[in-house]
Amino acid sequence: MTTLRPFDALAVQRVIERTTDLREAERFIRLFHTENPKAGGLAARLRDVTRDVARHGTYTHTYEELEFGARVAWRNSNRCIGRLYWHSLKVRDRRQVTTAEGVALECVAHLREATGNGKIRPTVTVLPPDTPALPGPRVLNDQLIRYAGHRVPGGGVVGDPRNVRLTELAESMGWRGRGERFEVLPLVIQPSLGEPILCNVPGDAVLEVPLVHPEYAWFAELGLRWHAVPAISDMCLEIGGICYPCAPFNGWYMGTEIGARNLADGDRYDQLKVVADRLGLDTSTERSLWRDHALVELNVAVLHSFERAGVTMTDHHTESRRFLTHLSKEEKAGRVCPADWSWIVPPLSGSATPVFHRYYDTRVLTPAFVHHR
Numbered sequence: 001m002t003t004l005r006p007f008d009a010l011a012v013q014r015v016i017e018r019t020t021d022l023r024e025a026e027r028f029i030r031l032f033h034t035e036n037p038k039a040g041g042l043a044a045r046l047r048d049v050t051r052d053v054a055r056h057g058t059y060t061h062t063y064e065e066l067e068f069g070a071r072v073a074w075r076n077s078n079r080c081i082g083r084l085y086w087h088s089l090k091v092r093d094r095r096q097v098t099t100a101e102g103v104a105l106e107c108v109a110h111l112r113e114a115t116g117n118g119k120i121r122p123t124v125t126v127l128p129p130d131t132p133a134l135p136g137p138r139v140l141n142d143q144l145i146r147y148a149g150h151r152v153p154g155g156g157v158v159g160d161p162r163n164v165r166l167t168e169l170a171e172s173m174g175w176r177g178r179g180e181r182f183e184v185l186p187l188v189i190q191p192s193l194g195e196p197i198l199c200n201v202p203g204d205a206v207l208e209v210p211l212v213h214p215e216y217a218w219f220a221e222l223g224l225r226w227h228a229v230p231a232i233s234d235m236c237l238e239i240g241g242i243c244y245p246c247a248p249f250n251g252w253y254m255g256t257e258i259g260a261r262n263l264a265d266g267d268r269y270d271q272l273k274v275v276a277d278r279l280g281l282d283t284s285t286e287r288s289l290w291r292d293h294a295l296v297e298l299n300v301a302v303l304h305s306f307e308r309a310g311v312t313m314t315d316h317h318t319e320s321r322r323f324l325t326h327l328s329k330e331e332k333a334g335r336v337c338p339a340d341w342s343w344i345v346p347p348l349s350g351s352a353t354p355v356f357h358r359y360y361d362t363r364v365l366t367p368a369f370v371h372h373r
Contacts, residue, residue, distance in 0.1 A: 018130040019057040021241040025049050028240025028367065032068050039064065057132035058242060067091040069239030070124045073367040074249070075330075079343035081319050081355070082251050084326040085122060089249075090114075092125040100191035103127055103137045104199030107144055107187055107233070107248060111205040114229050114250050118207065120312035124249035128192070129242045136245045138372075140188040140196065141166060144231040144248055145206055148183045159183060161267055173198050181269075182208070182225055187233075209309045213301040218278055224271065226258045226302070228311045232369070239367040249369065252312040254319050259299035260347040271298060299348060316346035320353035336361050 029049060033042040052059035061069065075086040092113070094106045106125055114123040128136045149157045149164040157164060159181050167177065170186055175198055177183050184206055187199040207228040213219035229250050237247035263269045272294045276283050279297065281290040306313040314322075323344065330337035339360035350356050 018135065018243070019132050020053050020059060022050065022053050024241030024366065025053060025059060028069065029065075031072070032065055036064070036068065058129070061239060061242065063093055066093055066095075066126060066239070069367040070126060070237060070247070070249075073237055073239065073369050074122075074124075076338060076365040076368050078338040078340045078360075078362070078364070080251070081323045081344050081346075082254065082314070083337075084322045084329075085251075086326075088122060090121055090123045092123065094125055095128050097127055098137075098192065100137065100189045100194070100197045101199075103139070103189050103191070103246060104187055104197070107139065107189075107199070108202060108205045110248055110250075111144055111201070111229060111231065114231065115205070115207045118228065118309065118311040120229060120250070120252035122249075122251045124237070124247055126237060126244050127246040129244045134192050136243070137192055138190040138245050139233040139248060140169070140190055141185065142232070142234040144187065144233050144250075145201065145227045145229060146185045147181070148177050148185050150177060150179045150183075160262075160269065170198060175200075181223070184227075207311065209305050209311055211301050211305045212308070213297065214304045216278070216297070219275075219301055222271070222274065222278075224263060224269075224301075226253075226262065228253070228306075230257065234372070235369040236372050237367070238370055245372060247369075252314065253306070254314050254316055254346070255299055255303045255306070256316045256346050256348045259302035260295060263302075264295055264298060295348060316348060317353055320346065320355040324354055336363060336365065338363050338365055 026046060026049070029045055030042070033039055049059045070091045071086050071089045074080070074089055075083055077083060092110065097103060097106055106127065110123060110125040114121050130136045146163050146166065147160040148167040149159040149161050150167060151164060152158055158179055163185060166185060166188070169188060173188070173196070175186050184201050187201060188196050189199055190196045208225050209228060211219065211224040211226065230253055231248050231250040233248040235247070237244040261268065263271045272291050273283060275298050276290045276294040279294060281293055282288040283290045303313065303315055327337045340362065341360055344355050344360065346353055
């Protein structure tokens, strides 16, 4: 018997992992036909899928199956509070794009189409899947738009500390930043074969909103801003046993994602003390609740600025009510609506929102957006 060398064994394991699970394929095809009864031909479709998996180790989704699968993946996203509009997700089928340059161009096109001059459109761009013969391409950035984090002498970071490693990777590939606080990183594209490439994101593909406050003129002096489209790009879209490792997708921002996390977290932009000082709050004791006061005003500025700029955004109270509407609709349709309480409850005034006061089904459903193994 031939003994596999370690790298041979790893290669075989990767091929096995990219081989479609026929049981998952059948479950998805049945789900598609159950929710789309006009599609017809269930038995014939199952025969075709079974034959293709037996011959090639995988099968190909029709566009209708791909569109349905991507939308249901959003419907099943247990960490997302904004699923009420899952059925309106725009699905860009770009499975024919095979080059790293082509992937980069599609990511930029995705941003332009999703931005819509501020009227954000939930969108997913689906690029080639993993197959037994070849892995699909990947975007190594966790979002299509990320701000650089530049290390400085003394251990500090200019920009977003979350992205220091990505910044250093881009620099090792030849990118040279300007050392600014809100500097958009290039995309790092890993093709199916070969070395990764860099792609600078054109300025016209990145809509940014400068932050101001409706009452405090000094707030503009802080020089804060944020981009309009939260496009997740490092998750695999799994549909019926097939993994699409490059499927960037976006909804629109809820204000607290920016005002209570990105700009407020101590390991991100850490702006609460800055805002509190400008407000003249007593930061010498926690009992003054200076953090809470500063957090509210920071979130007021975010919501006000996006509204003033005409950019789609929701607030956590409105979105909490919408989520319960979505939950009710799913229950009436006889479907499970999985949810992770720790993600569904907003990071600001959680107990003042209706999603706080209940439990949720925590099972994991497919199709789904999942992190790569």
